[in-house]
Each structure stands twice: as C-alpha cells, then as structure tokens.
Amino acid sequence: xxxxxxxxxxxxxxxxxxxxxxxxxxxxxxxxxxxxxxxxxxxxxxxxxxxxxxxxxxxxxxxxxxxxxxxxxxxxxxxxxxxxxxxxxxxxxxxxxxxxxxxxxxxxxxxxxxxxxxxxxxxxxxxxxxxxxxxxxxxxxxxxxxxxxxxxxxxxxxxxxxxxxxxxxxxxxxxxxxxxxxxxxxxxxxxxxxxxxxxxxxxxxxxxxxxxxxxxxxxxxxxxxxxxxxxxxxxxxxxxxxxxxxxxxxxxxxxxxxx
Amino acid sequence: xxxxxxxxxxxxxxxxxxxxxxxxxxxxxxxxxxxxxxxxxxxxxxxxxxxxxxxxxxxxxxxxxxxxxxxxxxxxxxxxxxxxxxxxxxxxxxxxxxxxxxxxxxxxxxxxxxxxxxxxxxxxxxxxxxxxxxxxxxxxxxxxxxxxxxxxxxxxxxxxxxxxxxxxxxxxxxxxxxxxxxxxxxxxxxxxxxxxxxxxxxxxxxxxxxxxxxxxxxxxxxxxxxxxxxxxxxxxxxxxxxxxxxxxxxxxxxxxxxxxxxxxxxxxxxxxxxxxxxxxxxxxxxxxxxxxxxxxxxxxxxxxxxxxxxxxxxxxxxxxxxxxxxxxxxxxxxx
Numbered sequence: 001x002x003x004x005x006x007x008x009x010x011x012x013x014x015x016x017x018x019x020x021x022x023x024x025x026x027x028x029x030x031x032x033x034x035x036x037x038x039x040x041x042x043x044x045x046x047x048x049x050x051x052x053x054x055x056x057x058x059x060x061x062x063x064x065x066x067x068x069x070x071x072x073x074x075x076x077x078x079x080x081x082x083x084x085x086x087x088x089x090x091x092x093x094x095x096x097x098x099x100x101x102x103x104x105x106x107x108x109x110x111x112x113x114x115x116x117x118x119x120x121x122x123x124x125x126x127x128x129x130x131x132x133x134x135x136x137x138x139x140x141x142x143x144x145x146x147x148x149x150x151x152x153x154x155x156x157x158x159x160x161x162x163x164x165x166x167x168x169x170x171x172x173x174x175x176x177x178x179x180x181x182x183x184x185x186x187x188x189x190x191x192x193x194x195x196x197x198x199x200x201x202x203x204x205x206x207x208x209x210x211x212x213x214x215x216x217x218x219x220x221x222x223x224x225x226x227x228x229x230x231x232x233x234x235x236x237x238x239x240x241x242x243x244x245x246x247x248x249x250x251x252x253x254x255x256x257x258x259x
Numbered sequence: 260x261x262x263x264x265x266x267x268x269x270x271x272x273x274x275x276x277x278x279x280x281x282x283x284x285x286x287x288x289x290x291x292x293x294x295x296x297x298x299x300x301x302x303x304x305x306x307x308x309x310x311x312x313x314x315x316x317x318x319x320x321x322x323x324x325x326x327x328x329x330x331x332x333x334x335x336x337x338x339x340x341x342x343x344x345x346x347x348x349x350x351x352x353x354x355x356x357x358x359x360x361x362x363x364x365x366x367x368x369x370x371x372x373x374x375x376x377x378x379x380x381x382x383x384x385x386x387x388x389x390x391x392x393x394x395x396x397x398x399x400x401x402x403x404x405x406x407x408x409x410x411x412x413x414x415x416x417x418x419x420x421x422x423x424x425x426x427x428x429x430x431x432x433x434x435x436x437x438x439x440x441x442x443x444x445x446x447x448x449x450x451x452x453x454x455x456x457x458x459x460x461x462x463x464x465x466x467x468x469x470x471x472x473x474x475x476x477x478x479x480x481x482x483x484x485x486x487x488x489x490x491x492x493x494x495x496x497x498x499x500x501x502x503x504x505x506x507x508x509x510x511x512x513x514x515x516x517x518x519x520x521x522x523x524x525x526x527x528x529x530x531x532x533x534x535x536x537x538x539x540x541x542x543x544x545x546x547x548x549x550x551x552x553x554x555x556x557x558x559x560x561x562x563x564x565x566x567x568x569x570x571x572x573x574x575x576x577x578x579x580x581x582x583x584x585x586x587x588x589x590x591x592x593x594x
Contacts, residue, residue, distance in 0.1 A: 046482070051481070071490050075486060075488030082480070082482035087478060091475070096479070102473075102475075102487045103488040108468070108536055148483075
C-alpha cells in the first residue's frame with residue numbers, strides 16, 4: 001500500500017506548520033523524515049494517523065484520501081508509534097499490546113485465538129515477551145517504547161508511521177528495531193533524529209525545514225555537508241561507511257570562543 | 260459471582276436490620292408476600308409497611324447509587340485522565356444543590372409536587388455539566404485538563420451562588436436542603452423514584468461496560484487513541500453526556516455522596532488490574548455492596564438519628580484505601 005502527501009498544508013493558530021508538502025512512500029518502501037526541531041515532521045505524521053486533519057491538500061493511501069475513511073477504517077491500514085506515548089493506567093504489557101486489535105474488534109468482542117497468537121508473536125519480536133505480565137508503568141522508557149511498537153504491529157497495518165522510535169532505546173534495540181522495520185515488508189514513514197541511523201535504515205530521506213520539504217532522495221544524495229550546514233546549522237564531514245558504503249556524518253564541534 | 264451472592268445477602272440483611280430489627284425469616288416472608296401478591300396477617304401490617312414501603316426501596320436505591328457512582332467514577336477518571344477525578348468533578352453536585360435550593364426557595368415547579376426538588380436538582384446538574392462542557396470545549400477539541408479545571412472553577416462559582424441564595428432566603432428550609440444535598444442521604448427513597456434510577460443506572464453501566472475497550476485506548480493518550488481509530492474528543496463528549504445523565508439522576512434522588520466514585524475505582528483496579536472490561540464489571544457490584552453497608556451503618560449506628568452518608572463513606576473508605584495502597588505498588592499515570 002502506497003502512502004502519499006499531496007500538497008499537504010497544516011495551519012494551526014495562524015501558523016503554517018507544514019506547507020505544501022508532497023512526498024510519496026512507495027509500497028514496502030522505508031522513508032525517513034529528518035529535519036531540525038519544529039520543522040513540521042511530527043505535524044506531518046499526525047496527519048497520517050488522523051490526530052490532525054490537513055488544512056489543505058490530502059494524505060492518501062493508494063490514491064484514496066484518508067479523510068474519506070472512517071477513523072477505524074484508516075486505523076486498520078495505518079498504525080502509528082506516537083511521540084510521548086504516555087499510558088495513564090497500569091495495564092499489563094500484554095493488555096497494551098492487545099489493544100492494537102481495537103480497530104478490528106467491535107465493542108468488547110474478545111480476542112480470537114489467532115489474535116492472541118499475533119500478540120504473543122509481536123511481543124516476542126520486540127523482545128518483551130518476558131514482560132507480558134508486568135505493569136507498563138513499572139517498565140523503563142526503552143522497554144515501554146518496544147511494547148508500544150509491538151502494539152502497532154499487532155494492528156496488522158500495511159503502513160507504519162513512527163515518530164522517533166529509537167528514543168530511549170539502547171543501541172542494541174535501536175539497531176534491532178530499524179532492522180525489524182526494514183524486514184517487516186510494510187510501507188514505513190519514520191521520523192529520526194540520528195542522521196547516521198536514518199542513512200543506514202531508509203531507502204529514501206525527506207528533509208524538512210520550516211514546514212517545507214527541502215530535499216528528497218536516497219540518503220547518499222541527500223546527506224551532503226552543504227545541506228547539513230544549511231538545514232541543521234552544523235559542520236559535518238560526510239564519509240562512506242567502510243563496509244556498506246552508505247553516507248556517515250562526522251560532526252565537528254565549533255571551536256570554543258577565544259577572547 | 261461471589262460478589263453477587265454477597266450483594267444479595269447484604270441487601271436482605273440490610274432490609275432486616277434497622278432501628279426495629281425484623282428476623283430475616285420474616286423479612287423473606289414479607290418480601291415474598293409483596294412480590295407474589297400474598298396476604299399478610301393484620302398484626303404484621305406495620306412491620307410489613309416498614310419492610311416493603313420504607314426499607315426495601317431504600318436499600319435498593321443504595322445499591323443502585325453505589326453501583327452507578329462507582330461505574331461513573333471509573334469512566335470519568337479514564338475520560339479526564341486524572342486519578343483525583345470523581346463523578347462530581349464536573350460541577351454536577353454543586354449544580355444539583357443550586358437547582359434544589361432554587362426550587363425550595365422560590366417554590367417553582369410546584370406543579371410537580373414532591374418531585375419538584377429532585378427535578379430542580381436534576382436540571383441544575385445537567386445545566387452545570389453543559390456549562391462546563393461549553394466553557395471547556397474549543398473548536399471541537401475537549402482537553403482533559405481543561406475539563407477538570409473548568410469543572411472545579413464552575414463548582415466554586417455555583418457554591419458561591421448557593422451561599423448567596425441561602426443568605427437571602429427567607430426560610431431555614433433552604434439551609435437543610437443544602438445540607439441534605441451536600442452530605443447525601445437515602446432517607447427520601449420511595450418506590451416511585453426507583454424505576455427511573457434503576458433504568459438509567461443499569462443502562463448507563465451496561466453502555467459504559469460496552470465501551471471498556473475504548474476507555475482502555477483513551478488511557479493510552481490522545482495521539483495513540485487517534486491512531487487506533489478512537490477519536491478522543493468525540494468519545495469524551497459521548498462519555499461526558501452519559502456520565503452527566505447518570506450522575507444527575509443519582510444526585511437528584513440521593514444528594515452528592517462523596518468518596519465512593521473516587522475511591523471505589525482505585526480499590527477495584529488494585530484488585531483486578533487496570534483493564535476496563537474487568538474494572539467495569541466488578542466496580543458496580545463492589546460499589547453497590549459498599550453502599551448498602553454504609554447506609555445500614557448510617558441509619559443504625561445512632562438510631563433513631565441518621566448519620567450523613569458522606570461522613571461514613573470517608574471514615575470507612577480512607578483507611579481501607581490507604582492499607583491497600585501501601586500493600587501493593589499502585590500507580591496511576593506513572594505518578
């Protein structure tokens with residue numbers, strides 16, 4: 001299933017958070033969205049998981065405007081890992097993961113055997129099966145993040161959007177999660193702050209600045225010293241990864257001021 | 260299941276006991292006579308009257324209100340995402356008090372006879388809830404925090420209105436009405452009011468239970484809820500209407516009984532976990548059981564005088580709650 005932004009504009013309180021964003025994520029493709037804080041990345045994602053309706057343009061799945069679907073219908077196609085995924089009540093890990101089935105079930109309809117197996121498999125894939133009976137509020141930030149990813153997988157979406165999924169994760173689980181995204185066969189749009197991880201994990205990158213898409217393409221073409229300086233305001237040297245050949249950024253701290 | 264048996268047993272016991280205790284066997288005989296249309300010996304007529312006309316509706320009302328307040332408490336806490344919320348957080352109890360007092364003072368709604376004050380209370384409750392809703396919604400969005408803050412503010416405002424009314428009121432009846440409404444009592448229970456309360460509470464509790472997965476999803480935060488196909492504002496609006504109707508009806512017949520709706524949800528979650536399907540199945544039963552006993556204590560402890568229900572719910576509930584909370588690590592919202 002293909003995800004596309006078609007001239008999407010979001011205006012909140014008179015401010016243009018996203019301006020005429022057009023971006024296509026092909027079926028099974030992993031596209032990374034990068035950009036400085038406040039550049040509109042999360043706002044763009046929120047339009048995909050229906051927390052926000054675009055003020056102009058449309059987000060489409062397979063040419064169908066999301067707003068023409070009911071919230072439940074689009075939740076069956078699109079799953080999301082949101083930022084600050086707080087949980088108020090001390091559900092068990094298993095309960096939270098099972099809530100991924102909510103868009104597929106009516107009212108209080110119990111989970112079928114297949115769905116329970118799905119929950120177990122997702123917990124296993126995200127390495128949280130041993131926490132199944134634990135309360136989510138007793139987990140560490142990284143463990144909770146993995147639980148929420150498992151919940152999104154249980155939704156059985158065709159499109160997965162993730163807002164900084166590597167937050168709080170240790171390096172092993174960061175790599176594990178990105179490998180999982182690559183291998184899941186889903187259409188993935190992911191916001192990442194770590195440009196090196198983004199370069200390694202994504203087929204293409206979109207760079208946002210001030211709500212506008214300023215560059216898009218394969219990581220090797222997009223991540224140049226000039227763009228990083230212009231968009232992020234930092235000095236970086238781009239070198240090829242010795243094994244994979246992908247672009248890697250080495251940052252240079254500005255020299256301390258001398259007086 | 261155990262709770263159901265306990266509840267039925269407690270209801271029968273509570274009907275038997277009172278300032279003039281009746282042996283349980285006789286109670287059962289009278290109840291059976293009433294239900295099957297049988298005859299009662301002339302000598303027993305007074306006792307029968309006490310059992311059937313006074314105590315039975317009263318105990319049943321206590322059970323219903325206990326159940327309703329607990330269910331609404333669960334829903335409100337999930338809806339406004341606040342552990343300190345209770346059914347009265349949205350200004351409903353002060354609205355009911357103002358409504359009741361206005362009717363008492365002005366003599367309005369006189370055409371409704373003995374239901375005038377209850378009707379006034381119900382109308383006041385719903386008006387307060389509507390006011391809170393209108394003041395806190397902005398462009399269709401209904402933020403939980405804004406709901407709570409507006410509710411608390413409106414409550415203060417309504418209490419001020421009430422103080423002014425009482426101050427200016429020509430009679431002392433208004434004062435006692437206020438006392439009655441803020442402390443809560445089942446003293447006015449009658450068969451006439453029961454069907455309405457029973458219908459609203461039962462239907463409301465069932466509807467809430469059917470939404471338990473939605474409540475679970477809302478507790479994951481608004482963003483995640485949206486991504487799971489649960490529009491948070493739309494569902495909060497629905498829950499607000501349902502909770503206001505239920506609370507309004509209960510306040511109209513029994514006043515604002517504090518504490519049950521706040522603590523019962525927490526107690527039940529401590530025992531059965533946070534999943535709303537279980538919490539909303541157990542909380543009404545536990546709340547009913549609790550309230551039947553509270554009412555029994557209220558009317559027998561210093562009989563023939565009656566203690567205010569709110570005082571007893573707090574005196575029993577607080578220690579139980581503290582003990583349970585210390586025994587098991589319990590968290591709400593990670594705090």
